[in-house]
Amino acid sequence: MIGTFLLLAFFLVATASGEIAMTYGMKATGEPARLRPKEILQFLGRAVRNGWFWVGVPLMAASFYALLILLSWQPISFVIPASALSNVVGTLGAKYILREEVNAARWAGVVLVCIGVALVSLDSIPAR
């Protein structure tokens, strides 16, 4: 069980850090001037030359494989609701690493989304 919680912690940290690295990279890249194919392609060209993009991608891949391993170890009724905690870890990262302003309304929204995702996911589990 300790292994499961360690892997869950790794999954939560890898998910949040991968997406935070991606956000950092995209903010450093700068938004496309207009949402036209040419400008978006130029934006993508700049984005893939940003080092943070290449930090984010392997971390996001690692989080995906950690989720797959967790699913093979524990029942989905534990894994999916627990994985919804990535929203909370991500918001903490956004607040303390990306220095985003997370007010009470945003926190309340994130917590409600976590509860909602857990409810929806639990209901999607096929009956044994």
Add this chain to the structure above:
Amino acid sequence: MVLAMVVCANTGDLLLKRGMSSIGAVEFTAEGLSHAFRLTIFNPTIWMAIFFLLGFMICYMTVLSWADYSYVMPAGAFGYAVLTVCAVAFLHESVSIRRWVGVLIICVGVMLVGQTKPRTTEVPASQKVAA
């Protein structure tokens, strides 16, 4: 753009599920994996799924270039609500009360986040010029 992100992700997932179901269960052996790889390469549904998932990634990257991560992340959960409504409308699936309650809670959460400022961090002057 967030809506396009959600639609692309859901469509991609559904197509991937349909494509992989048509291939059948993958055997976890070297031969089974290489056989499954060959089948996926020539499966048009899988390619359509990859196209939509690529669209999701492009939308996600573009949105993150200007909006807060703590704004985009919960907004993406709106996909669960879209998926449930699609399941009822197009697949005529029956959805339990618990799931509808979950969808309702997600919608309230997304609305709460949606009322906050999408971007709370400063844009450096150099980026303004680049954009």
